[in-house]
Amino acid sequence: MNCAQHGKPLCARPLARAFYHRPAEQVARDLLGKIVVHGATAGRIVETEAYLGQGDAAAHSARGLTPRTRVIFGPPGHAYVYLIYGMYECLNFVTDADGAAGCVLIRALEPVAGIERMRERRPGAKGIEDLANGPGKLTLAMGITRRHNGADLTAGPLTVHAPKVDEPFRIAVSRRIGISQSPELPLRFSIAGNRFVSRRSGAGRAS
DNA sequence: CAATAGATCATCT
DNA sequence: GATGATCTATTGC
Numbered sequence: 001m002n003c004a005q006h007g008k009p010l011c012a013r014p015l016a017r018a019f020y021h022r023p024a025e026q027v028a029r030d031l032l033g034k035i036v037v038h039g040a041t042a043g044r045i046v047e048t049e050a051y052l053g054q055g056d057a058a059a060h061s062a063r064g065l066t067p068r069t070r071v072i073f074g075p076p077g078h079a080y081v082y083l084i085y086g087m088y089e090c091l092n093f094v095t096d097a098d099g100a101a102g103c104v105l106i107r108a109l110e111p112v113a114g115i116e117r118m119r120e121r122r123p124g125a126k127g128i129e130d131l132a133n134g135p136g137k138l139t140l141a142m143g144i145t146r147r148h149n150g151a152d153l154t155a156g157p158l159t160v161h162a163p164k165v166d167e168p169f170r171i172a173v174s175r176r177i178g179i180s181q182s183p184e185l186p187l188r189f190s191i192a193g194n195r196f197v198s199r200r201s202g203a204g205r206a207s
Numbered sequence: 208c209a210a211t212a213g214a215t216c217a218t219c220t
Numbered sequence: 221g222a223t224g225a226t227c228t229a230t231t232g233c
Contacts, residue, residue: 049225058225060218068218086215088226105225124228136226178225211231220222 014159020076024050024095024102028189029171031093031104035161038142041117043109043132044163047190047197049176051092053101057181061101071150072101079158081139081149088136091144093153093160107177107188109138110196118142134198169194 015034020027028050036043051059053072060082061072071080072094080092080103096102109132111118118131118141125131125141132138139145144158151158170192175183177198190197 051225060225063219066219082225083215083217085224085226086217090225092225107225134226176225180224209231209233212229214226214228216224218223 014154014156014161015077017075017077017154020093020095020153021097022076022095024052024104025187027093027095028104028187031106031160032171032189032191033163033166033169035112035163036091036106036109036142036158037113037161038144038158039114039117041114041142042112043138043142044112044196045106045108045160046110046194047106047108047188049105049107049189050095050187051103051105052187053096055182056185056187058176058179058183058185059101059103061103062181069101072103074098074150076102077153079144079148079151079153081144081146083146084136089139089145090135091139091142091148105135106138107135108133108190108196108198109142110194111141129196133196 028048031045031048034045061069065073075098076095078094080094081089084090091106092103094103111131122131122141132141148158172190172192173186174188176188
């Protein structure tokens with residue numbers, strides 16, 4: 001498993017900026033299995049979506065540089081957090097070179113630490129799998145808000161780590177959820193068969 | 208189980 | 221003034 005077993009959420013230092021300084025699709029794949037840490041809470045990334053700087057009409061950056069998309073065009077390894085539908089916040093990690101657009105939406109987490117805290121923040125959740133199995137749910141569970149917009153992921157308080165022991169998994173590829181532009185692009189990635197992947201996804205159905 | 212409505216507001220036209 | 225990278229509750233089979 002991971003270091004959550006011996007008291008501390010993780011042993012490794014945060015992922016280096018070079019990890020994010022690559023194409024969004026590559027980063028989205030490699031983020032699967034990594035651990036997001038914020039305060040006492042931590043979760044393993046089980047589902048991501050890539051949003052590209054070019055040829056991707058679904059990306060917020062497709063309309064060019066605006067006050068809101070400033071962070072996406074900035075240096076890699078920072079958080080892009082925005083409000084969606086007037087009530088939920090979504091967490092993204094900025095990728096690609098400074099000046100280029102590209103980011104990865106974190107869609108679902110498998111809780112690994114601070115589960116009681118997550119329950120407090122998401123009183124409506126039935127089981128562990130409902131705490132962070134969606135982009136709006138995971139920000140609530142982890143206490144991530146727009147004040148983290150632009151935060152440096154290599155510095156904290158919001159960081160991403162490699163697990164101490166990697167468990168092998170297969171990557172499932174599918175179309176992105178909830179978008180109307182460029183819906184055909186295969187830019188959604190998840191850990192195949194993982195039960196913490198978001199619902200309403202068209203995959204992972206059992207029985 | 209599938210489909211749909213409503214909540215609610217920052218951003219951009 | 222319209223539109224969302226969503227979630228929950230509710231309705232209908």
